[in-house]
Amino acid sequence: MRQRQLATALVALGVVLLTDVLRVWLPGIITIFGQAASTPAELMGAFALGWFVLALAAPALIRRAGSRPVTLAAAALLAGTRLALTATPGGRTQLWLATAGLVAGLVWLAGTAATTERPVPGLAVGLAVAAAGHAVLDTYDLVWWGRWEAWLVSAVLVVLFLAGHARRPVPSGPGGARAWLLAGPALLLAGMVALSPALARTANSYLQGDPGVARSPLLGLAPLPVAVAVFLVAALTGAFVSSPWARVAGPAALLAGAVLFALDRGNLLLPALLLTAVGLGACLARTGTGPVAGTGGPAVDAGHTAHGPPADGSAVDGEATAGRAPATAGRAPAAGTARAGARRAYAATAGMLVFALAAVAYYSAYDLGYPNGWVPVAVAGLVAAVALTAGPVGDPAPRALPPVRTTAAVTALALLAPLVADDVAVVGNRSGPPSRLTVAAYNIRMGFGLDGRLDLPGLAGILRRQDPDVVVLSEVDRGWLLNGGHDTLDLLADRLGMAYVFAPAADPLWGDAVLSRWPVTAPRTLPLPAVGAPTGAQALAVTVDLGDGVRPAVVSTHLQPPPGRQPVVQARAVAEFATAYAGGRPLVVAGDMNTEPGDAAFAEFTRAGLVDALAAARPLPTSPADRPREQIDHVFVTPDLRPGDVAAPPGTASDHLPVVVTLTLPPA
Template identity: 75%
Template sequence: MRHRRIAAGGLALGVVLLTDVLRVWLPGIITIFGQAASTPAELMGAFALGWFVLALATPALIRRVGARRVTLVAAVLLAVLRLALTASPGGRPQLWLATAGLLAGLVWLAGAAAATDQPVPGLALGLALGAAGHAVLDTYDLVWRGDVLAWLVSAVLVLLFLATQAVRSGPPGPGGARAWLLAGPALLLAGMLALSPAVARTASSYLWGEDGVAVSPVFGLAPVPFAVAGFLLAALAPLPRRVGRLLGPVVLLTGVVLFALDRGRLLLPALLLAAVGLGFCLSTAARASDGPVAGGTATSARVSGGPGTDGTTTSDRAARRAYAATGGLLVFAVAAVAYYSAYDLGYPHSWVPVTVAGLVAAVVVTAPPDGRPVPVPLPAVRTTAVVAALALLGPLGGADEGPLDDNRGEPRPELTVVAYNIRMGFGLDGRLDLPGLERAVGPRTPDVVVLSEVDRGWLLNGGHDTLDLLADRLGLPYVFAPAADTLWGDAVLTRWPVSAPRTRPLSAVGAPTGAQALAVTLDLGEGLRVAVVSTHLQPPPGQGPVVQAREVAAFATGYAAGRPLVVAGDLNTQPGDPAFGELTRAGLVDALAAARPLATSPADDPREQIDHVFVTPDLAATGAVAPPSTASDHLPVAVTLTLPRGR
């Protein structure tokens, strides 16, 4: 039992390290390999899938060299490359380090599968520890922090992982392939929904908001310990197999279908149901046999390498498990590419997570009965209590900014507005650059920050809640509105009390990515109220966003109802273009006119004036600038507005 506990702990730590690498590698496909959407989506997909296909050769390598040698070499490479990523300067070196780390992780997992017939305790613990750790870190990974504490924690994780790999475990039993097949789908569903701290906080923020928008919650990570506890208890202390065989798939599919409905207020029940359902599915698959194996013959084959009653040798069964693990990870890659490519190619994609959950359900429901008792090497209740307590440190580590009505400042005659397309928080070097974003925005002490391309938990971008992380740094509460989906859209950050938030979806007009307009009213005191609209126009291929600009102008002026109005964001149109004219014809004024030309894109060589601030004529604009920064592929624009009195 001691060796099995060490093996489960080693598998868990390896899953944590592999997840860390994935959180760097996945966004690198977009920000570094994709070169700000200049690389065709098909080529990016081929690059992503190619490494998972290459990993399918691992079982053959294991047959030739042996599982232990392959696993140890891959484990060392995974550990070294994980540490190297923390020191990476970004750019192509970061991409190739992450790619090498990914391949090492895939090979290591296949080797671990060949030598392990009971993967679920370790897999479940690894997924739960990864979620708990991400919550403690407030979704800001150790890899991106790079400080002394981050290096110390990373080194401890790596050393513990290598120590567990050096311990020899007993010979594996005959089963496990069915459970290993679920490793990839479980990694996808856990990272996309079930065990994502960023999704948990976004779900909480929708519960605090109204009319389809989300606002800063207090203790937004509170659902994470419940999700982690439900998942681990279901995985380690399973129901009777007949019950779990049906209950797990039903609960999992219900949660994933709620997620696919793309409604903010359904996110929290979707997350909790998916976590519990995924745990039940893993535990049920772990107790399924891969074929009829008699107890005595199985034991004999386990030791001697000879054939069992199903005619397979120990080597055959090891290869079967390795192929199951690599095949499941290929499902992860195909599903991730299929899901997120939809935002570039414009096809319906809600079927992807539902299909993956259906695959998990099919594996569980069709599992043959297994008469062997399967001891779980980890104490279910104690393990769950420890990991859930770790996850609890996230919400207890500090509350968010809290309700917007508690953030009133002293009335001022001026309002400083910053508009910034933050590209999900990733700089031109491909690193998550929260300090750079803060430096670009913070020195001007803005009253209002309007953000475009805000990511709140996409697995493709590493599962970070970029909005909340930046809001914490700036000390500003936020209002968020979904555009592409419930986790990606636009935001307004402000220290002033906010009322009457509204969001208006904009016509797609052939553009694959969704767009919206978010309107809020700021109460500046002494009876002065200002309407602010945040939007990110998405033009159809080869055209300008004329239709969307017309819709935004009508929505914004109607919402303001004669009050002072600010419309800002990445509008993907330049002065003199037809879409630009739609906004000026609505009576709005270019607040950046005095500083023209004021190019904002691309950030390292600005040539296009596509980020704008429009205002009503009663707001006088001064001091317009586009400060240099490489924290995004756009530059921010900032302007000071003088307010009318007595409005």
């Protein structure tokens, strides 16, 4: 039992480390290899998929060299790159370190699969611990911290992971291929939906109501511990495999959750998360049932061959052991077990290829413009089909770890998240309304700087030095797995001490926002016509309550031009929507407009009676941030707001520069 617990702990630790690496590697495809929109989506997808295809060679390597030496080498490389990523300065070094860590993690997964028949407890605990830890960190990875605490925790994880590999693995039996096949799909569904802390907070933000009320971290993060608990109960206790109806309930819940997520509606995210969590756990439990290890015959290392000693130099049972049966007696079982180990290794690498294919297919849609809701549903369907065809139920629950105590411990870790999360209270100005309002507009590229690192301190520092009252944000990510699963909006708002209102554009997790140090009320959104652009666009209008009846309107937008054309139709729609919303009150319209002064789309705003608030500082290029040459970030205002102190502060915390302007309010 102790050896089986060690094997489960190693799988769990490996999943945590691999998840950490993926949270760096996935956004690196966009921000470092792809440099955002400057690289074709097809090329970025080919780069991503190539490494997972390469990993399909790992089982052959394991069969030739032996599972133990290959697994040890891969574990050391995975651990080393995970530590090195904490110190990397970003750029190509970060991308190639993360790529090395990814390949090492895939090879380690294959080697571990070759000698581990029952991976479900380790996979389940690893996914749950990774999610709970991410929630405690407020979705800001240890890799990006750069502080001694990050080094300490990372070092402890790495030391435990490597120390566990010092012992030889217990002999494995003939099963487990189905469970290992689901490792990749489970990682995808957990990261996208079932165990995503950022999605849990975003889901609750759609249900909380008035955005002017102070945000509650207790409410925001409450779904995550619940999701972790139901996932582990379903995966570890076998509660959903004990009867025919229960065996069907798990796959049905998983499919229902995936369908709700695919509908792209914010008010459905919470049931999607909970249904997917319980369904995914139940499906894993279903594939983890079967005969106890060793009942199918003698077990040997996956490096053993049918006609000779194991590739790692150890002796096959029945061959080179005094007093035992002749050598021929051990060959057939050894060959059968070796083939079973190879099947598990191929299943693990094939499952991770499913992860890559699905991730590329889902997120490439925002560049190429095809429907992507079918992707999570298809992956959930695959998991459900594997679970339903898993065969007769044997031992109903993998008992490598005590299910109740393990569930309670990991859930308790997740429950820490609401206690350590920050809260921002927004109160009115008791001394009366200000005479001036400083507004900043910033395309934050999901929080990633030009070096490819998640640079929230850099973003917050640039904005804090401008001391804005209102910040209009574009390209805001609230939980995309592709970008590491961070709630960038909440993290940035915490650092600035501002409340926020979010509006979805591409889907419920990606869009635009308004941050304010003043209370905001009456939010309204307008989906903009796509006019051939693959990424969705919208306009978000809010009222900023400055007290004593002074209530200017602020509209945030990010225009998405159709290929080769100006966003004229979208600009006209925003101008009409904004002026109608303001109803004669002072109005600010700001954001990444993807149009320059003199263009037809730019003229739509001036035609609506708005004024270019940045005119006094023209030319004012803002993109790209390191060598700005395009004037595409703008602030338009009504003539009763007098602009001054225009600036575009330098910095590379995003691929754009912010624009800042101080507006003198009309007399009350």
